[in-house]
Amino acid sequence: MQIILKPIGVQVVVVFGASSGIGRITALEFAKRGAKVCVAARGEEGLKSLVAEIEASGGGAFYVVADAADFEQVQNVAEKTVERYGRLDTWIHSAAAFMFATVEQTEPAEYKRLFEVNLLGQIHGAKAALPHLKEKGGALIHLTSVEAWRGVPFQSAYVASKHGVHGFLQVLRVELKHEQIPVSVTEILPAAINTPIYDKGANKMPFKPRAVPPLYHPKVVADAIVFAAENPIDDLIAGGAGLGVVLAERFSPAVAGWFSEKIGFTAQKTDEASDGDxxxxxxEPVSGFDTIEGRFSDEQFSSDPYTYLKTNPKVTNTLLAAAGAVLGGVLLWRARKSEKLKNQKLKVDGLFKS
Structure with missing residues (x-):
C-alpha cells in the first residue's frame, strides 16, 4: 500500500502541545507554508500569542485549550478542527511533561500524572485523530525522544513514558498497514533540544537541570516534522548526536549504560541552585515560558547536517552520486595505472629475453 500525503500548503494540521518549544515553532513553520493550523495545549496564554503571531504573518490558525491527559478534551480538538476546516490531514503530538528527580524522590502520583500526559496523551491523540484521518488518508506524527532508546539519570518517569510511546507506535503502525489504512505513523526522536522544558518541568534536585550537550535549536526538529508530513516515514532522529545514542543502545547496551552513568550525572547539572521542590x-500550566528556545541559546547548534540530509533526499542522492563518481574515477584510474605498469613490465621482460 502506498500512502500519498498532501502538500503542506493545502493541509489541515493539528499541533498538540504548541504553546512553547518544538510545538510552537512547528505550528509557525506549517502556517508559514500555507497550512491551516489548530494549536492546542493547556496554557491559553501561550496559545493566544501563537495564533496572533501566525495571523500577523498572514497565516490561518485557531486554538483549543486542552489537556492531553483527558481523552474527551483531546477528542474535542479533533472535532473542532474538522468543524472549522472540514477535514484533518496531519496530527502532530508534541505535548509532554517533564520531571527531574531520582526514582526514590518521585512519588507514585507524579509518575501517574506524567504517564497520563506523555503516554496516555499520545494514545489519546492517535485515537482522536485516526477516525478523521482514515477517511482520506493522512499522517500521525508523534514526538518521543532518543531517550525512548536509552535513558539518563534523574528522568525515570520521562524515559519510561517515551519507551511506552515507542512501543505503542510500533504496534499501531503494523496494525494500520495490515488493514491497508492509508495513514502514516511517524516517530520523531529528538536529541537534546534547547526548549523551555528544563525550566517548565518539575525539579526535585538542589540545582537547575540542563540537557546533556550538544543541544540543537527546536527548528531542527520542526524540519523533521515538516518532512514527515509530506513523506511517509516510520521514524526520524532529529539531531545527529541522537543517532549515536540509538546506535550505541542497538549494538552495545552495556557501553550505552556505561556512558549514561559516567556522563549523565555531571552533564545535567548547572551551577544555578534550586530549592528542590x-x-x-x-x-498545572506555568506562565513565562511561552517561547521557542530555552536558556541555552548561546550553545545550541542552529542546524544539523544529519537531519538536513535525512530530510533532503535529493541532496543526499546527489552527494552519493558524486561520491560514487569520484570513487569510480579513482578505481578506473588505478586500474589503468596498474594495466600500464603491467604492460611496461612485459616490455622490459621482453627486452631481457631477447
Missing part, C-alpha cells in the same frame, strides 16, 4: 507544569 519545584512542581513546574506537571499538574
Amino acid at each position: 519545584y512542581e513546574g507544569s506537571l499538574f
Whole structure:
C-alpha cells in the first residue's frame, strides 16, 4: 500500500502541545507554508500569542485549550478542527511533561500524572485523530525522544513514558498497514533540544537541570516534522548526536549504560541552585515560558547536517552520486595505472629475453 500525503500548503494540521518549544515553532513553520493550523495545549496564554503571531504573518490558525491527559478534551480538538476546516490531514503530538528527580524522590502520583500526559496523551491523540484521518488518508506524527532508546539519570518517569510511546507506535503502525489504512505513523526522536522544558518541568534536585550537550535549536526538529508530513516515514532522529545514542543502545547496551552513568550525572547539572521542590507544569500550566528556545541559546547548534540530509533526499542522492563518481574515477584510474605498469613490465621482460 502506498500512502500519498498532501502538500503542506493545502493541509489541515493539528499541533498538540504548541504553546512553547518544538510545538510552537512547528505550528509557525506549517502556517508559514500555507497550512491551516489548530494549536492546542493547556496554557491559553501561550496559545493566544501563537495564533496572533501566525495571523500577523498572514497565516490561518485557531486554538483549543486542552489537556492531553483527558481523552474527551483531546477528542474535542479533533472535532473542532474538522468543524472549522472540514477535514484533518496531519496530527502532530508534541505535548509532554517533564520531571527531574531520582526514582526514590518521585512519588507514585507524579509518575501517574506524567504517564497520563506523555503516554496516555499520545494514545489519546492517535485515537482522536485516526477516525478523521482514515477517511482520506493522512499522517500521525508523534514526538518521543532518543531517550525512548536509552535513558539518563534523574528522568525515570520521562524515559519510561517515551519507551511506552515507542512501543505503542510500533504496534499501531503494523496494525494500520495490515488493514491497508492509508495513514502514516511517524516517530520523531529528538536529541537534546534547547526548549523551555528544563525550566517548565518539575525539579526535585538542589540545582537547575540542563540537557546533556550538544543541544540543537527546536527548528531542527520542526524540519523533521515538516518532512514527515509530506513523506511517509516510520521514524526520524532529529539531531545527529541522537543517532549515536540509538546506535550505541542497538549494538552495545552495556557501553550505552556505561556512558549514561559516567556522563549523565555531571552533564545535567548547572551551577544555578534550586530549592528542590519545584512542581513546574506537571499538574498545572506555568506562565513565562511561552517561547521557542530555552536558556541555552548561546550553545545550541542552529542546524544539523544529519537531519538536513535525512530530510533532503535529493541532496543526499546527489552527494552519493558524486561520491560514487569520484570513487569510480579513482578505481578506473588505478586500474589503468596498474594495466600500464603491467604492460611496461612485459616490455622490459621482453627486452631481457631477447
